[in-house]
Amino acid sequence: MSRGKHLGRLLFVFSMIALLMAGCEEPAKSVLDPQGSTGEEQLTLIKISIYIMAFVFAVVMVIFIYVLIRYRQKPGDDSIPEQVEGSTKLELLWTVIPIILLAILAVPTVATTFSLAEKPSEEEEALTVKVTAHQYWWEFEYEDYGFKTAQELHIPKDKKVYLKLTSRDVIHSFWVPALGGKTDLNPGQTNTMTIDAKKVGTYEGRCAELCGAGHALMNFEVVVDEEQKFDQWVAQRQEPSSQPQTAAQERGEEVFSQNCMSCHAIDGAELERKGNKAPNLTGFGERDKIAGVLENNDENLEKWLKHPDKVKPGSYMPSFDFLNEKDMKSLKAYLQSLE
Numbered sequence: 001m002s003r004g005k006h007l008g009r010l011l012f013v014f015s016m017i018a019l020l021m022a023g024c025e026e027p028a029k030s031v032l033d034p035q036g037s038t039g040e041e042q043l044t045l046i047k048i049s050i051y052i053m054a055f056v057f058a059v060v061m062v063i064f065i066y067v068l069i070r071y072r073q074k075p076g077d078d079s080i081p082e083q084v085e086g087s088t089k090l091e092l093l094w095t096v097i098p099i100i101l102l103a104i105l106a107v108p109t110v111a112t113t114f115s116l117a118e119k120p121s122e123e124e125e126a127l128t129v130k131v132t133a134h135q136y137w138w139e140f141e142y143e144d145y146g147f148k149t150a151q152e153l154h155i156p157k158d159k160k161v162y163l164k165l166t167s168r169d170v171i172h173s174f175w176v177p178a179l180g181g182k183t184d185l186n187p188g189q190t191n192t193m194t195i196d197a198k199k200v201g202t203y204e205g206r207c208a209e210l211c212g213a214g215h216a217l218m219n220f221e222v223v224v225d226e227e228q229k230f231d232q233w234v235a236q237r238q239e240p241s242s243q244p245q246t247a248a249q250e251r252g253e254e255v256f257s258q259n260c261m262s263c264h265a266i267d268g269a270e271l272e273r274k275g276n277k278a279p280n281l282t283g284f285g286e287r288d289k290i291a292g293v294l295e296n297n298d299e300n301l302e303k304w305l306k307h308p309d310k311v312k313p314g315s316y317m318p319s320f321d322f323l324n325e326k327d328m329k330s331l332k333a334y335l336q337s338l339e
């Protein structure tokens with residue numbers, strides 16, 4: 001094959017790699033722009049490994065190109081170069097260098113991994129949240145305050161949040177690109193991780209472990225508020241209002257208790273009895289999203305209730321396409337009135 005063809009192929013491979021890397025831009029953007037100290041520490045680790053890899057790549061490329069040019073076949077020269085085999089010096093060199101590089105990588109990685117899993121000290125007054133992953137939704141239990149919620153993790157700004165991560169079914173993985181991750185949630189086991197956020201805002205979270213058909217849509221939000229606003233949210237969650245105000249909402253409550261109560265709880269007292277089969281719907285009217293993926297509005301709510309599996313493949317919520325128009329309307333009015 002001619003040298004031109006080789007070069008063409010090489011260029012093709014490089015452009016494909018560039019293309020692939022460009023495709024990673026979306027999630028990478030926020031990993032590379034961390035909004036909390038956990039994210040920052042993890043970015044430092046990413047940088048260490050990128051620098052080491054870049055260094056290795058550069059050294060290998062220089063040697064590679066040097067050898068290509070220096071030992072290429074010259075016109076009219078059919079001789080075979082001297083064949084070398086088993087150079088102790090070289091063998092040692094390319095065994096020891098990677099060991100050193102791996103050690104440089106391993107020490108901070110292991111140290112950071114363990115320190116991020118540690119429980120914050122008493123003085124830091126961390127907020128503890130138990131996170132339980134389910135196919136395909138997230139449950140957040142505020143142990144200090146005695147309530148549970150789903151799909152939205154609310155945390156105060158500048159405060160350590162100690163997460164106790166577990167799963168009800170299969171292995172999931174907790175990942176909020178801007179704040180930190182990825183930590184596995186394993187059934188029958190609790191992993192821990194501490195995160196914090198330095199800026200008010202809403203950050204997207206994902207499940208980062210293929211857990212079934214709905215995996216790609218197992219999204220959640222981390223809502224970071226000023227401490228005072230967070231406290232208000234906590235007070236509202238502790239004293240939720242679920243009393244129907246209108247006739248439609250009243251009918252909606254009836255429809256709900258006939259069709260939905262076997263899985264969903266609406267206020268604290270019923271929680272444990274339900275065995276957490278489905279998201280707690282207390283304060284549902286205030287959520288940004290339905291099931292973590294749809295904008296929370298009337299139209300989408302109906303779409304979800306009629307065919308959850310069309311929104312999220314494999315969802316364990318049954319279809320309620322058999323409710324008549326009036327009941328559906330009342331049910332929506334009731335759900336949206338929950339604060």
Ligand code: HEC
Binds near residue numbers: 151284291292318331
């Ligand atoms: C067999 C149990 C079951 C029944 C019955 C059930 N659901 Fe669900 N529901 C679920 C599960 C499981 C999810 C989580 C689905 C997911 O995100 O994968 C869910 C999710 C939801 C959500 C989205 C929750 C969120 O946090 O965004 C709403 C709203 C909802 N259900 C309303 C209802 C209503 C209203 C009824 C009655 C008409 C009902 N469900 C009946 C199991 C059930």
Ligand SMILES: [Cu+2]
Binds near residue numbers: 210218
């Ligand atoms: Cu998952």
